[in-house]
Amino acid sequence: MAEQKQNERIPTVIADDVHIVYRVHGGSTGRGSATAALNRIIRRKPGAGVREVHAVKGVSFTAYRGEAIGLIGSNGSGKSTLLKAIAGLLPTERGKVYTDGQPSLLGVNAAMMNDLTGEKNVLLGGLAMGMSREQVRARYQEIVDFSGINEKGDFITLPMRTYSSGMAARLRFSIAAAKDHDVLMIDEALATGDRAFQKRSEERVRQLREQAGTVFLVSHNNRSIRDTCNRVLWLERGELMMDGPTEEVVSAYEKETAR
Amino acid sequence: MTVETPAAELAAEYGLSVSGARPSLPDYARQLWARRHFILAFSRAKLTAQYSQAKLGQVWQVATPLLNAAVYYLIFGLLLDSKRHVGDGTPKAFIPFLVTGVFVFTFTQSSAMAGVRAISGNLGLVRALHFPRAALPVSFALQQLQQLLYSMVVLLAIMVGCGHIPRLSWLLVIPVLVCQFLFNTGLAMVLARLGSKTPDLAQLLPFILRTWMYLSGVMYPLINNLKRMHASPMVVDLVSANPAAVYIDLMRFSLMGHVKGAPLPHHVWLLAIGWAVVLGIGGFIYFWKAEEQYGRG
Numbered sequence: 001m002a003e004q005k006q007n008e009r010i011p012t013v014i015a016d017d018v019h020i021v022y023r024v025h026g027g028s029t030g031r032g033s034a035t036a037a038l039n040r041i042i043r044r045k046p047g048a049g050v051r052e053v054h055a056v057k058g059v060s061f062t063a064y065r066g067e068a069i070g071l072i073g074s075n076g077s078g079k080s081t082l083l084k085a086i087a088g089l090l091p092t093e094r095g096k097v098y099t100d101g102q103p104s105l106l107g108v109n110a111a112m113m114n115d116l117t118g119e120k121n122v123l124l125g126g127l128a129m130g131m132s133r134e135q136v137r138a139r140y141q142e143i144v145d146f147s148g149i150n151e152k153g154d155f156i157t158l159p160m161r162t163y164s165s166g167m168a169a170r171l172r173f174s175i176a177a178a179k180d181h182d183v184l185m186i187d188e189a190l191a192t193g194d195r196a197f198q199k200r201s202e203e204r205v206r207q208l209r210e211q212a213g214t215v216f217l218v219s220h221n222n223r224s225i226r227d228t229c230n231r232v233l234w235l236e237r238g239e240l241m242m243d244g245p246t247e248e249v250v251s252a253y254e255k256e257t258a259r
Numbered sequence: 260m261t262v263e264t265p266a267a268e269l270a271a272e273y274g275l276s277v278s279g280a281r282p283s284l285p286d287y288a289r290q291l292w293a294r295r296h297f298i299l300a301f302s303r304a305k306l307t308a309q310y311s312q313a314k315l316g317q318v319w320q321v322a323t324p325l326l327n328a329a330v331y332y333l334i335f336g337l338l339l340d341s342k343r344h345v346g347d348g349t350p351k352a353f354i355p356f357l358v359t360g361v362f363v364f365t366f367t368q369s370s371a372m373a374g375v376r377a378i379s380g381n382l383g384l385v386r387a388l389h390f391p392r393a394a395l396p397v398s399f400a401l402q403q404l405q406q407l408l409y410s411m412v413v414l415l416a417i418m419v420g421c422g423h424i425p426r427l428s429w430l431l432v433i434p435v436l437v438c439q440f441l442f443n444t445g446l447a448m449v450l451a452r453l454g455s456k457t458p459d460l461a462q463l464l465p466f467i468l469r470t471w472m473y474l475s476g477v478m479y480p481l482i483n484n485l486k487r488m489h490a491s492p493m494v495v496d497l498v499s500a501n502p503a504a505v506y507i508d509l510m511r512f513s514l515m516g517h518v519k520g521a522p523l524p525h526h527v528w529l530l531a532i533g534w535a536v537v538l539g540i541g542g543f544i545y546f547w548k549a550e551e552q553y554g555r556g
Contacts, residue, residue, distance in 0.1 A: 013272050016266035060266065088279025089386050089554055097278040098270035102389055111301075111384055115308040127297035128388050132486055159311070 011181055012214040013063040013086055013103065017095035020056040020078070020238075029137050040092060046135035055081040057238040058095070063183075068205065068215040070229035070246065072222070072253055078238040079218045083185045086216070104129060104176075114161040116118040118149060118171055121160055139178045146204070147174035170197050177204045184208055185216040202228050222250055281551045284544065291391045298394050302402040324410040327365065328358040328417075335478040345478055346519050355414075355421045355515055360477035362414055363507045366407045367443050368468050373399035374447025375454035375461050378553050385554035392553045393546050396447040404440050418514055431513035439506040441535035445542030452546050455553055475503035480521035499524035502534040 056078045063069055071079040084090040086097050087105045111128035112121045122143055126136035147170045149155045149163075160168060176184075186205070205228050209215050219225050225232060225246065232249035236241040242249045270276075282290060291298075310319045335341045336353055346352030377396040379383060385392060411432070419425065454460045475481065481504055485495045498504070508523050509531055517523070524530070 011269060011275065014266045014270050014275060034384075062266070062269070084386060086278060088389065091279060091551060096267070098266065098275035098276050099278045100273065103278065104386055104389065111388060113304055113308045115311040120304060124297075124300050124451055127294075127300050128384075130294070130297075130390065133296050194395065 001082070009064045010100075012065050012100040014098040015059055015061050015082075015086065016098070018056055018059045018082070018085055018092050018097060019094040020081055020090060022055055022081075023055040024051050025082070055238055056085065056235075059235070059238075059240045060095075061233060061240065061243055063214050063216075066161045066209055066213060067231055068209050068217065068229045070225040070232040070250075071216060071218045071235060072220075072225060072232060072250065072255070073235035073241075075220075079235050080187055081118070082235065083187060083216060083218060086183075086199045087185060099183060101182040102130075103185060104179070104181045105187065106222055112160065112172065114190075115159055116162070116248070117154040117159055118144075121171070122156075125172075126178065129176065129179050131179055135179075138252040143174045143178045146152060146177070146200065147171045148200075160172050167195065173201055177208070180211055181208065181213055183214045187218045220253065225250060250257070279551055281547070284547060287391055287393070287547050287550065288543075291393050294390050294394050297390065298373070298401060301394070302398045302405065305398070305402050306405055320406065320409040323415055324362055324365065324413055328354075328361050331357055331361050331478055341479045344483065352518075355418050355423060356511060356518060356521070357478055358414055358417050359511050359514060360475075360507050362407065362410045363439070363510045364472055364475060364477045364503055365410070366403055366439060366501055367446070367506070368472065369385045369406070370400045370403045370443035370447050371450055371468060372461075372464060373403060374450040375464050377447060377451040378455035379458045379461070382554055385475075391552055392451075392456070393448060393543065396451040396546065397444055400440065400444040400447045403443065404436075413464070414514075423515055428513055430514065432510065435506060435509045435513055435531065438531045438535040441504055441513045441539035442506070445535075445538030445540070446541035448546035451475050452549050455549075471501075471503060474498060475501060476506060476521075477507065480518070481508075482522055482524065483520055496525065500530055502530075502538075505530045505534065 014169060059082060071082065073079055075126070080092065083105060085092055086099065087098070087103045088099070089105065111125050116124070122140060123133075123136050126139070126143075130253070131139075144150055144156055147167075149167055149171055155163065155167065160171075163171070167183075202224070205215055205217070215228075217225065217229055229246050232242075232244065232246045232253075234249050234253050242252060261439075281287075306320075307317070310316055313319055317324070332350075332354060336350065336357060342348060342350060342353035345356050370510055374396050377399050381395055384395070415425075415429075450460070450464070476484070476499075482495055482499050485498060499508075505524065505527055508521075509527055511518060511521070512527075520523065
């Protein structure tokens, strides 16, 4: 890791021994009936109906400006959870996450409503990400063009429930990518859409990086990790297995999973 | 790594801050104000999305409160005959009295119900995006306010239809609504925090709200009814000081003047402002205190 020796590299995200514990209600293994639940409450069994899941166990790393960092690992290894903690959306149990500005998770889909038109969702999604009304208006055409929603007719004025899943995913990515983020985190978004759209989104991720930002990408698609990232973190069972240049880590990961 | 600097020192050197920490109260209020367009857009979107699948569409905005009032008139006006205690005992006196009560109480009731689910029902949003979480309960209270404005149009039409000619005191409706909206928003924020910790509250709340409704004189004159039951003056004062009763009585007073058989409680304007300030500010502070915990686990 020769490039890390340069002193002028500016850190944007520092994770310091981060532990994350989920508390899940209704996850207990007992019978699900009402009498069983009552029985548990009356007997005051320890943690009635609550189970703890230790999703991330002591992860530390420092991310720098201009990096695109891929997160890989099998399902349930804690990748998405770690991203949410970096975004400050999940509190850490122990350890701390330090960030420059406000990292944003590419998650506008949560603010969007299927019963509203694509047009209204662009406004709502933009506002939800913290853009002003003027900013959304100024970028509106850019967002619609990028998504390619209107390539096959005037779809943007139809309710989103009429969209195909690919169209909806494209609109979501376009809205999220319209804002200039200091730290942007993308969870499995590049795998959606057709080939032409994937190319466009990879291009946009590269642009965001060049605007002195840091990009995190969670994906099970090793090809899209190779195409977009220059550094990769490999998580397994909530622990950091490997941290290094893309080719090195992805090859090791492929070797491990091929067995 | 160049040196073995602890992460905290490196963070301090480059001015990085802890992710997800709770901002100070003034900062929090500022952030919330900065999100006012989102709050408004979100409440409007919720309002339109509500009936977008129905054939009649937005007509339901007006039809729902009307049907509500019709059901209560059937039960309390015709079957239980509460109307003989109001005014001269005719439907013309009772209908505006009842409909005002139903609409004003529904405003608080639906704000409370939306508030208790504001966080627990929107975990996806809370876990995906960054914004002051108070934006959610405020937005839901605002949605109910917009819903109420539709109902007010219906209410004013009923008033005119029952012989109440528009007059200057109708303008008092505005301060009453401002106070009630502040109270509702505070209530929604308190319930949002409680509901995020204990989702079971959403199951319990309808029963509490129904009890509250019967205690607030929605369909009968509260003070006179209590007096007929020989309640002690202290009980009368306490029950009639409850915020729902206060806002209902003031709305009736603004629109219909003094109703025979339904006197106003003491210090009613002070109570209206007091409830609004206490719940509005108190609810905001109470909600802010748990800001960093919403969306957990």
